Amino acid sequence: MASARRSCRNNPDVFCYICGQYTLSGDRKNITGFVKRAYGAYFKVKLGDQDKSWAPHTVCKTCVEYLRRWTKGAKTSLKFGIPMVWREPFDHASDCYFCASILWHQPEESAQPPVPPTFHLPAVHWLTAKKFLYQRSQSFRQADDEATSTDERGYTEEEYEAQDSPAALFTM
Template sequence: MASARRSCRNNPGVFCYICGKYTLSGDRKTITGFVKRAYMVYLKVKLGDQDKSWAPHTVCKTCVEYLRRWTKGAKTSLKFGIPMVWRELFDHATDCYFCAINTTGINRKNWQSLQYPDLQSAHRPVAHCEDIPVPAFTQFPDSDDEATITDERGDTEEFEYEAQDGPQTFSQ
């Protein structure tokens, strides 16, 4: 599906904001408050550009699960210490990440065969190394901390719910 605003070969929404990989429809996730907070703690930068049309507005299931496991103390982490860096493109013909990747005929069996370019407008992630170690998760920032991330409505996402016994009535 082409993006109507600039006739891209691929819609930016089919790529992961964090790793830049093409995601099949069942593997796309919305960017939640948890993803924003975990991204900030892991990568030490705020997940941004969500108000920009030239950046993806979804993440892949793999990145979300790696972040979730990392926050739970499992020995998994993202495969990189510097995420995909998205910038506004200046020359659509030569610098469009979404046009440079041919996703025609891609399915669950062959999606890993895609080749991803490193462009001025879209720098590929940088793997962990001696200079970019895997961070240790301690905790999410306090709600009073200015680093706390809120969703579009201004609500902070809550993760814990109290279970209640018995039936619950609903009112409309």
């Protein structure tokens, strides 16, 4: 399906590989060894498709920060238990996640983004699974990735935890 991918005018690297969100250039990070190991330990699957042109090759700062906090034990989970599942599009016109997502960001579009059938969006923990138990691995070291103290929005640890609670969804 290389021809289908070439017909897409949108760059997949403006999306986060983990959560699938569109990210601005200042919020993007390259996928490092730390991200690959933390992703594998958290989701129990290998971070793949990095040799494919149709898959994103970047992650957002928020996902990296959540993974970093999880490996240090400061967070018990990410916002979702199942990451974005990437698949090669069958048909560019009707099955391209990147084009559908970019179009949805236009103001005149409807309230729900179109989701191509080959993509599975991240699923929130408390909707899909029981309490997520975690283990910190000794293989994670702070030197594997550059350290950051806050995310791009400047959230504190308490604000992160408040965002993770089911009640937070009903108060917005």
